Amino acid sequence: MPGHLDPHAVEEVQISSLSTGGSPRLDGENLAHVETLVASQAQLPPIIVHRPTMRVLDGMHRLLAAKLQGHQKIAVRFFDGPEEDAFVLAVRSNIAHGLPLSLADRKHAAERVVTSHPQWSDRMIASVTGISARTVAEIRKTTAPATTRIGLDGRVRSTDVTEGRRLAQELITKDPALSLRQVARAAGISPETVRDVKKRLSRSEDPLPDRSKRGTQLTRRTGKLVPSPTTVLERLRADPALRFNQNGRDLLRLLNVHTLRTEDWQKLAESVPSHSRESVAHLARDTARKWLEFAALLERNKLQR
Template identity: 55%
Template sequence: MSEHEAFDRMMVVEVETGSLAVAGSPRTSGVDQEHVAALAVVQTPLPPITVHRPTMRVIDGLHRLRAAELRGERKIAVKYFDGAEEDAFVLAVESNVTHGLPLSTADRKRAAARIIASHPQWSDRMIASVSGIAAGTVADLRRRESGSGADQGSRIGHDGRVRPINGAEGRRIASELIAQNPTLSLRQVARVAAISPETVRDVRNRMMRGEDPLTRRGRQARGADGTAAAPPRLGRAPSAVLAKDSAQDRAAAVKRLKADPALRFSEIGRTLLRLLSVHSISVEEWEQILDKVPPHCRGVVAYLAKESAEMWSEVAVRVQSKVAETA
């Protein structure tokens, strides 16, 4: 992200109500006049509305806008969103799901179908979290949609990770890596096979028991003769894959996180992304930085680096514990 964030919750400006557009709302039923009347009599200032700056279209706060007009006010407090129109629609849906007058179930489904078309790389769970419907419903909508990216080999999950739609290939690669080098860690294998460390653990346990590393669902994807369809071969030897620059993995992970609206559209989320982006620079860049550290500063830099490493280790432990709590 540039220093001018796509969405800055701290900046509020006053805008002429007549300059705002209201088309394109995910709410197909239009304005609820009773809700507008209820807002119009509220004595305390209402929260600023959210507006897509390039189009001046109201993303969130149509009822607040109508309430201001009903009170005869010519200006209204606004927070601007500078992202793409597709992302503006996602924000509009998420905002109307999490607060205010909720969207109807039909509107949520229509919104989910539109997000499937505009963000086909997002997983069913990720779209479900934005649109406020079940992941299974999103999957049904995706199957009905043509040209929605259903044939993609992987999707971005709600946690920002890219996972294959069919995990059988990842399990096969993991089993080969484990067989060739049993000392590899779960995370090393997971990174190469593009599956989770827990899936790698399951693959390893199955192999130790002498079982097929593929699940029943994965075996059903095999050919009619009962053997696995010829999978794509690893382009490089496993050792070469594992030796790739880990900075590329970190940069790719941060990029996936930046696609998650739960982080992009919150102040705390953007702060986290900025912190993580610092650590996604390449090994070559680190070497240049280290070479330029003045001799009299090296001790302090080493101390701060060590303290930062310990802090991030604590962050990793605490976040991982939260993952375990929700698993």
Template identity: 50%
Template structure:
């Protein structure tokens, strides 16, 4: 659950007159999805509280629930109030739709990214991507189309609230030096010392593991070798990490797991909830793997390593059996299949 959701859930649940609510301003370009309203009616259970912007009484999250309540002949609906600006209300609407309920279509998420970039021009591409559920590269494309998008001072605000330069080549090289000199440093320690984000530190580590330069040459997005021989980057073998360690995947898995937790087929069955607990456990502890590895007692290391391999084999078999490798067509191809489905593009 995101901090925004936790803050909303602390608000009291009120009985709201449906006639007082404003249903306009949804991030959904196509409007109401009749099939989703029918699904809510078929569930035949109390609807979760909606979220309403107090100053305007506009429904931030729950327009389909309101329609279902009207179909049931109800004149009131349970809801929580949100105090904030119009831009903050829209941002919350996108956030909530990214974590549960009916997924926003790809076009909706791109349009939402345009509005968020216009309202918060200093936000980094990754921060906007985390809210909208599209890849940072797609956010960068959207940013180039938005007139007046800021960042002219060469700095942006990351997901952790820190301001960082757009060109972090110096920070990347410092991070690479720190990792080379002390392979036991965690990603967060390196990121803090080099004034880069933990995600950038992870990318630096992965590049060093593959023998690539920690600070790749910047070139226009989409530029490629159109003529002549393709150039292969110089590879420099570096002894950086303990044997057996593997680079961590780049996509934000918390976004995927949050999307899965909103799927009724998983939430309302025992086996589905068990799966969600396993996935959530992995998500919550991902950033602490380094600390966990460093603190395994030596006399337990062989047993723990063997168990980890067995569990990895179980997950691999699980992935094969559920067909996790099948690709879902989409025009936003920068994230893996799991992300594309989780973000609502499938």
């Protein structure tokens, strides 16, 4: 992962200078866990902070505990690197130790990583987010396909094997004695794909199998294709005009909370107790009206410029 995190370089930083937005925890921090840290009176490890944005990547519970204890400063290890890699580090750190991320947190994190690192393999993203490669593959179906992916072994492989199969056909035709691995390395495809090409050629078939068209992360709306909400949100996250001011970061946090998949909304609905459903529904409709008013305000401002 690009970026640098020195495990030995620790600095004392003013707590007031830190940003706490962009946490991978959808429901925020666990106050009971914070109280446990406060009561322990133990020397807590340094938190990890993204130096360019001063955003806390790992250690929000420790930070809240330090605030409750009245501390003005806290020990920090800085990460220097792109913001998308900072999020990956935040997820990886919160899975490796401390209070684990929930399944919903990990799935939502995988959606972001699939979008920000589309070249990573399902297994690599699974190792970062703590879910299965199969679940990552399901999530990837709703995002734009990458032309290459990087596996856990660090090797780059093509996801569009059309050109690779054609090249394998040429290599096999020119030199049938080449091994599967030799052809695979030269064509940038897997040995199993080469094996399939060989079988097809032996039957005088086209080396390209008939495949149904893959879905993309684009959805059709009002007769035209528009990017998925996840894709739009990632583009907004990359906009310095939003990232580097407090109002922009607040907006991104709100958008992040509301950009959930349908099944996640369903799980949230099922978790609401029967005696609170009417109240939650009322608040949801009120929030929806406010978002519609906000959308209309944005559109009016656009027309006035």
